Amino acid sequence: MTIARRTFLQLGAGATAAASLSTTTLSAALAAGPAGAAMPGFRANPPEHERALVATAEGRCPVHIFKPEGAGPWPGALLLPDGFGIRPTLFQLAQRLADGGYVVLLPDLFYRHGPYAPLDVKKVFAGENPRQLVSAAVGESPSNPMASRDAGPLLDYLLARPDVKGKKVGVTGYCMSGGMALTIAADYPDRIAAAASFHGGTLATDADSSPHWLAARMRARIYVAGAETDRFYPPEMAARLEKALTEAGVNHSCEIYPGTLHGWVMPDSPAYHEQGAERHWRQLFALFAATL
Numbered sequence: 001m002t003i004a005r006r007t008f009l010q011l012g013a014g015a016t017a018a019a020s021l022s023t024t025t026l027s028a029a030l031a032a033g034p035a036g037a038a039m040p041g042f043r044a045n046p047p048e049h050e051r052a053l054v055a056t057a058e059g060r061c062p063v064h065i066f067k068p069e070g071a072g073p074w075p076g077a078l079l080l081p082d083g084f085g086i087r088p089t090l091f092q093l094a095q096r097l098a099d100g101g102y103v104v105l106l107p108d109l110f111y112r113h114g115p116y117a118p119l120d121v122k123k124v125f126a127g128e129n130p131r132q133l134v135s136a137a138v139g140e141s142p143s144n145p146m147a148s149r150d151a152g153p154l155l156d157y158l159l160a161r162p163d164v165k166g167k168k169v170g171v172t173g174y175c176m177s178g179g180m181a182l183t184i185a186a187d188y189p190d191r192i193a194a195a196a197s198f199h200g201g202t203l204a205t206d207a208d209s210s211p212h213w214l215a216a217r218m219r220a221r222i223y224v225a226g227a228e229t230d231r232f233y234p235p236e237m238a239a240r241l242e243k244a245l246t247e248a249g250v251n252h253s254c255e256i257y258p259g260t261l262h263g264w265v266m267p268d269s270p271a272y273h274e275q276g277a278e279r280h281w282r283q284l285f286a287l288f289a290a291t292l
Helices: 003-009 028-032 088-099 121-126 130-138 144-160 176-187 211-217 235-247 274-291
Strands: 050-056 059-066 076-079 103-107 169-174 192-198 221-229 252-261
Touching (some): 050 144, 059 088, 059 144, 076 088, 076 144, 088 103, 103 144, 121 130, 144 169, 169 176, 169 274, 176 192, 176 211, 176 221, 211 235, 221 235, 221 274, 235 252, 252 274
Parallel strands (some): 076 103, 169 192, 221 252
Antiparallel strands (some): 059 103
């Protein structure tokens, strides 16, 4: 299991508070808020959505496609799953993003493990060993390089769709996939216009797969929002990421959301923080509206 998933599952074992860090070098629209950006609400019961299989170098990745109402075409977006795999909560997130005017591709990055039943995240945390329960259910988390390899055919599929317009898409990641989103932005600079990470962990470490090493290759606008309490995204790591992005000349903004724990965006998480989650939506819609 990767550290990215341990970021969430070990919070109860001793999280440390992170001081606020806010650097606004992104566009004025993002800094000022989502003026003019669509802000649809959650659908309690999202409509049926399209499903497909995308061939990758390591198998066939199931994908879920969500669209707004209307004729299109629309800009495309990748919404990467967190460390608990595909489940109804992610369908709600993907549909809400789609309702803002995007064709959203939600890939099952755990496809290497084979089919699995959706996890009940609150029941997972009520168990004695959450990490073991998650690993047994969905398998080991893919690494940043593995997810980025998958991104090639996923982007091919998304950009080739007749209901998708433009040559670039946006990508957003959560928990384990925050670092994946940044890695994908670096590995596909000609196809990623914007990348966001929300409560992502291990974004700037000594590991070869740490996305901060790739900052010089990033051409997308980057937005990183960390939890105030996240032992795997402490203040020194936030500062290290900020330094790497700044020195590489990346158009970016890094923030810490006060009062939040790792996982605050997900409505099915014990860490869900409604105010922080809605701020996430405002920033994500503003970022995509400014770039796609």
